[in-house]
Amino acid sequence: MKKITSVCPYCGAGCKLKLVVENNKIIRAEGAEGVTNQNQLCLKGFYGWDFLNDTRLLTPRLTRPMIRYEKGGKLTPVSWDEAIRYTAKRLSEIKAAFGPRAIMTTGSSRGTGNETNYVMQKFARAVLNTNNVDCCARVCHGPSVAGLQETLGNGAMSNAISDIEHSKCLLIFGYNCADSHPIVARRVIKARQNGAKIIVCDPRRIETARIADQHLQLNNGCNMALVNAFGYVLIDEHLYDREYVLKHTEGFDAYWQTVKDFSPESVEHLTGVPAQQVRQAMRTFAAAPSATVMWGMGVTQFGQAVDVVRGLSSLALLTGNLGRPHVGVGPVRGQNNVQGACDMGVLPNQFPGYQDVTDPAVREKFARAWGIDAALMDDKVGTRITEVPHLALEGKVKAYYIMGEDPLQTEADLGLVRSGFDALDFVVVQDIFMTKTAEAADVILPATSWGEHGGVFTCADRGFQRFEKAIEPTGDVKRDWEIISLLATAMGYPMKYENNQQIWDEMRELCPLFYGVTYEKMGDMGHIQWPCPDLDHPGTPYLYLHSKFDTPSGKGKLFAAPWRAPAEVPDEDFPMVLCTVREVGHYSCRSMTGNCAALQALADEPGNVQINGLDAEKLGIRHRDLVWVSSRRGKVISRADVSDRINRGAVYMTYQWWIGACNELTQDNLDPISKTPETKYCAVKIEPI
Ligand code: SF4
Numbered sequence: 175m176k177k178i179t180s181v182c183p184y185c186g187a188g189c190k191l192k193l194v195v196e197n198n199k200i201i202r203a204e205g206a207e208g209v210t211n212q213n214q215l216c217l218k219g220f221y222g223w224d225f226l227n228d229t230r231l232l233t234p235r236l237t238r239p240m241i242r243y244e245k246g247g248k249l250t251p252v253s254w255d256e257a258i259r260y261t262a263k264r265l266s267e268i269k270a271a272f273g274p275r276a277i278m279t280t281g282s283s284r285g286t287g288n289e290t291n292y293v294m295q296k297f298a299r300a301v302l303n304t305n306n307v308d309c310c311a312r313v314c315h316g317p318s319v320a321g322l323q324e325t326l327g328n329g330a331m332s333n334a335i336s337d338i339e340h341s342k343c344l345l346i347f348g349y350n351c352a353d354s355h356p357i358v359a360r361r362v363i364k365a366r367q368n369g370a371k372i373i374v375c376d377p378r379r380i381e382t383a384r385i386a387d388q389h390l391q392l393n394n395g396c397n398m399a400l401v402n403a404f405g406y407v408l409i410d411e412h413l414y415d416r417e418y419v420l421k422h423t424e425g426f427d428a429y430w431q432t433v434k435d436f437s438p439e440s441v442e443h444l445t446g447v448p449a450q451q452v453r454q455a456m457r458t459f460a461a462a463p464s465a466t467v468m469w470g471m472g473v474t475q476f477g478q479a480v481d482v483v484r485g486l487s488s489l490a491l492l493t494g495n496l497g498r499p500h501v502g503v504g505p506v507r508g509q510n511n512v513q514g515a516c517d518m519g520v521l522p523n524q525f526p527g528y529q530d531v532t533d534p535a536v537r538e539k540f541a542r543a544w545g546i547d548a549a550l551m552d553d554k555v556g557t558r559i560t561e562v563p564h565l566a567l568e569g570k571v572k573a574y575y576i577m578g579e580d581p582l583q584t585e586a587d588l589g590l591v592r593s594g595f596d597a598l599d600f601v602v603v604q605d606i607f608m609t610k611t612a613e614a615a616d617v618i619l620p621a622t623s624w625g626e627h628g629g630v631f632t633c634a635d636r637g638f639q640r641f642e643k644a645i646e647p648t649g650d651v652k653r654d655w656e657i658i659s660l661l662a663t664a665m666g667y668p669m670k671y672e673n674n675q676q677i678w679d680e681m682r683e684l685c686p687l688f689y690g691v692t693y694e695k696m697g698d699m700g701h702i703q704w705p706c707p708d709l710d711h712p713g714t715p716y717l718y719l720h721s722k723f724d725t726p727s728g729k730g731k732l733f734a735a736p737w738r739a740p741a742e743v744p745d746e747d748f749p750m751v752l753c754t755v756r757e758v759g760h761y762s763c764r765s766m767t768g769n770c771a772a773l774q775a776l777a778d779e780p781g782n783v784q785i786n787g788l789d790a791e792k793l794g795i796r797h798r799d800l801v802w803v804s805s806r807r808g809k810v811i812s813r814a815d816v817s818d819r820i821n822r823g824a825v826y827m828t829y830q831w832w833i834g835a836c837n838e839l840t841q842d843n844l845d846p847i848s849k850t851p852e853t854k855y856c857a858v859k860i861e862p863i
Contacts (some may be wrong), residue, residue, distance in 0.1 A: 178644040179206060179698050181631050182219040183285040183624040184761045186507035187211065187335060187357040189219050190699060191724035192627065193644040199227045200625065200644060209701035210335040210633060216356035217759060221586040221772035226625045226645065232769055234596030234608045236620035237649025249618060254652070261617050262664035263279070264303070264600050268573045272553060274296020274304035278562050278571050281309045281520030281656075282578025283512035283659030284762070285620070287418050287629025287641070289677040290654040291511075291518035292526055292575055293669075298556075300544045301667045305522045305531050306571075308767045309515040310579055310762075311507075312559050313586070314849035317474040318505035319516060325491070325731040327724025329528075330513060332502035332717040334635045334703065339364035340500040343371045345455075347486060348472020354756040355506055355634075371462060373455045375400060376472060377753070378784075379819040380824065388455050393446040394751045394824050395855045398478050398737040400445045401485035402436035403452050404459075405429065405734055408492045410437070411453070413460035418494035422721040425732040428490060432601030444737070460493050464500035471508065475754070475854040477741055480847040484733035491730040497721035507601035507634035509762055514632035517688070517704070518681065522556030527685030531555060537559045543684055546667075558849040560585070560842065563594025577654060578621075580763040581703065582610035584829065586840040586851035589807050604657060607765040620651045624766075627653050629674050630696065636714075637701040638691050704784065740855040741843035744823070748805060748857035750789070751824040754836055759827070782815035784826040785860065790816045803827070808838035811863070825860060829853075 177192040190208025193200050194672040200223045205213040225235075227384050239257035240249040252260075268276055279298045281291040291309070298307040311319065320328030323824075326332070338344065338361040351359040359382065366372055366385050374386040383389040406474075408414040409430055419426055438449035459465055473482050487503050496502040507513045519526035529536040532553060541548035557565060559581060565571040574595075585591045595601065595614050601614035606623045611739055655671060662669035671677050675693050682689050690706035691713070702713040723730045744750055759776035760767040767773045774807050783803050785795065797816040802809055803825070812827060812834040820826065827836035843852040857858050 177204070178642050180625070180644060180824050181639050182215065182222070182511065183510050183766065184218040184222055185355050185510055186513060186634030187355045188510065188631065188637060188639055188701070189215055189357050190639065191219055193223060195644050195738070198645045198751065201223070207699060208639070210635070212234045213798060214360060216703045217776065218767060218773065220763060222767055222770050223625060224771055225766055225769035226623060226800065227703060228769065228771065229334060232774070234559040235649065236606055236608060236618055237626045239650070239652060240618040242337045242616045245253055246614065254650070257617060257619060258660045258664050259600055262661055265573060265575070266665055268600060271301060272572050274302050275306055275557070276305060276572040277304050278306045278557055278572065278573070279574065280559060280577055280579045281515045281518065281577045282305060283310045283509040283515045284578050285576050285624025286509070286654045287627070287631060287674070288514040288518050289629050289674045290517045290658070291505055291520045292653040292677055292681045293671070294524065295519040296544060297662050299551060299723055299849060300546050301662045301665050302551055303550045303555065305552045307520055308522050308559045309512065309520040309534070310584065311512050311516050312848070313475070313523070313850060313853070314471055314507050314512060315474055316850045317479035317483050317555050317845055320482045320848045322487055322503065322505070324481065325484050325487045325733055326496070326503070326718060328717055329516070330495060331504045331506065331635045333500070333504065334637070334715045335361060335502055335633070337715065338362065338367055338466060338504070340807040341370055341464050342500070343373070343459055345373045345459055345465060345467045345489070346382055347375045347467065347469045349468055349470030349506060350376070350380045350382070350472070350508065350756060351470070353758045354470060354508065358506055358757065371458050373458060387458065388451065390447045390451055390455060391821060393444070394753055395476070395738065395740040396445045396471060397476065397482045398485065398846045399436060399441045399454070400447060400736060401482055401489070402433045402734055402737065403441050403445065403774070404456050404489055405433040405437050405485065405492065406437060407453050407456040408460060408489070409433065411454055414492040415494035415501045418721070419492060422723070422730055423491050424727060428610070429732035429734050432736060449522045459489070465493060466500070466502050467493045467495070467505055468504040469507060470506055472854060474505070474850060475852065477843040477845055477852040478735070478738045479850055480750045480844045481735040486730045487730070491732055496608035496730065499716060502716065503716055505751065510633070511631045512711055513636065514630070514636055517632050522558055526681055529685070532847070540684060546666065556607070560849045560851055561846055563590050566594040566597040572598060574598055575602040577604040578609055578764065580609040580611045582614060583835065584836055584837065585761040585841040587807055588835060588837045588854045590842060604654060609763060609765050619657050620649065621654045621657060621840050622647045630712070636703040638696055638704070639691065639701050640696045640698070661686040741855050742841055748859045750858050750860060752803070752805065752836065752839055752856050752858040753824055753826050753838060754829045754853045755826045757828040782827070783812040783860065784815045784817055784820050786820040786822045787816050787818050790814060793860055793862065795860065800863045802863060803839060803858055804861070805839035805841070805856055805858045807841060810836065810838050813855060825858065
């Protein structure tokens with residue numbers, strides 16, 4: 175029996191664990207003394223590994239390469255040589271016929287690791303010569319990256335998960351940590367026990383609201399109005415830190431010109447939050463000696479998400495809650511390595527280490543290191559994954575190489591996404607399970623899973639952590655970066671790596687932000703937060719120390735925008751709002767957690783639609799009844815979960831389920847900057863069956 179150090183593959187909390195292995199089978203997981211989790215794990219950490227052993231899986235594990243030689247034909251098992259030859263040939267033909275930008279690629283925010291994401295973006299840029307590489311950050315915290323990079327200089331959490339419990343006030347906006355990051359929720363509880371004031375802004379009475387000092391139960395789709403009202407109160411009641419604002423920020427006058435129209439009294443009808451509650455919340459927030467603003471996808475999955483992120487960071491700036499311990503801004507990333515995928519340049523606008531693709535000097539640096547002519551490098555921002563269906567239908571994207579993502583389950587408006595896929599000439603899926611997207615592939619490249627390879631993940635607080643291989647894989651599978659390297663070589667760009675560390679060290683040499691994060695420094699249990707520019711640098715627990723921001727002026731930028739209504743509001747035909755949410759037992763597209771016996775037992779049937787008791791009564795629906803949920807785009811069956819914790823006029827569904835998939839209903843109104851879809855708001859109707 176042996177114990178292998180790993181990092182949980184599910185959420186951005188980055189919990190360290192030990193996989194106990196006997197005869198090449200995992201027999202249990204134990205919490206380890208990680209910086210973020212201190213021996214604790216949630217259900218997914220404890221029970222989320224048995225898909226690696228179980229031979230009775232719900233979804234078949236991919237164990238050999240397959241090709242569908244003709245559209246509409248069957249997937250045929252082939253050798254690796256044939257799979258690589260055929261894929262390289264088809265991609266080369268499409269590149270020659272339609273140009274590099276006709277090919278889209280993705281990295282993965284799941285169990286594959288930073289090294290693979292680095293290699294994937296290198297493949298896109300050096301071999302295909304396109305910046306068309308993206309990841310699921312686009313549909314979750316893309317707005318946090320775009321908003322914070324502009325206002326503060328970095329798109330990530332400014333402090334550490336372990337620091338949350340020391341803050342004396344937590345403003346938690348659109349973030350249900352109990353379901354999405356249970357170990358972060360534990361820090362929130364500890365903060366409460368340490369005397370922190372908790373302010374929760376959420377339309378539902380979520381778990382955290384039960385321990386909050388104040389729960390501001392705002393109407394769905396009104397985030398910007400409430401954030402502006404917060405800013406109004408801070409200035410109107412002279413609660414803001416005038417000296418800090420003068421010294422460390424810019425844009426105050428323009429900020430006031432916008433928020434002065436958003437007094438809590440004037441927007442009460444819109445937000446649904448009594449003005450006195452808004453004023454009291456800001457009095458509490460401003461009076462705290464230290465405060466942290468945390469948010470989740472209740473902020474980012476809207477058509478006006480980037481503006482709200484900028485507005486939230488402005489609240490921290492107005493009150494001087496940046497640049498020192500126990501304060502900051504915390505967009506808590508969803509999947510376990512979505513921060514890492516962004517760090518590694520799986521973004522259409524940035525190379526690894528957040529270096530802009532539009533900067534000729536940066537392109538020259540990477541071209542030299544990769545041994546290609548800089549003139550071959552794409553000098554324009556590439557395509558985002560949410561733009562692919564539209565561009566495919568317009569004939570501008572012809573091929574899609576998808577690694578460890580399942581857009582046919584997780585993207586908004588699945589009818590549109592399916593039409594986009596139907597218009598593509600060639601789809602390659604590299605994954606571990608026969609997902610919905612894999613079912614639509616022309617080529618399947620089976621990869622090793624978390625547990626079957628090692629590497630480095632970045633958790634939500636910028637902390638790099640190593641994880642190790644625990645068992646030998648079964649089946650004819652290869653490591654993700656090995657597959658990409660074979661493809662690159664077959665397309666005329668020789669690429670060969672011996673191991674993860676070789677890739678990591680190549681990446682470090684090109685990224686000043688990460689240069690000091692060596693394998694040795696991370697060691698077994700280390701958690702090194704970037705920036706870490708030198709070999710003897712310990713990492714950076716708090717960004718912007720002494721309030722020196724990474725913006726062009728060195729100052730934090732205050733920002734407000736008028737509120738914009740969501741794209742599709744309820745009407746007579748579709749009178750309720752649908753909002754997509756998380757559930758505690760499953761993660762993302764559920765391909766991994768859905769194949770774990772204990773987690774499957776926890777939630778074992780198509781998802782629920784959460785509805786308020788009075789709304790249900792009016793519709794003649796009882797708790798656990800099967801119901802139809804329909805929007806202008808589709809209709810799905812679900813089971814009613816009647817609860818007084820749900821606000822009236824809205825219903826909530828989790829998006830992990832293949833039957834009752836709520837993304838059949840959602841719509842793809844994109845934020846104009848981040849191109850993130852508005853999956854938190856569309857109009858639906860509910861009918862008893
Ligand atoms: Fe920790 Fe998140 Fe894994 Fe739960 S799912 S054990 S909170 S990393």
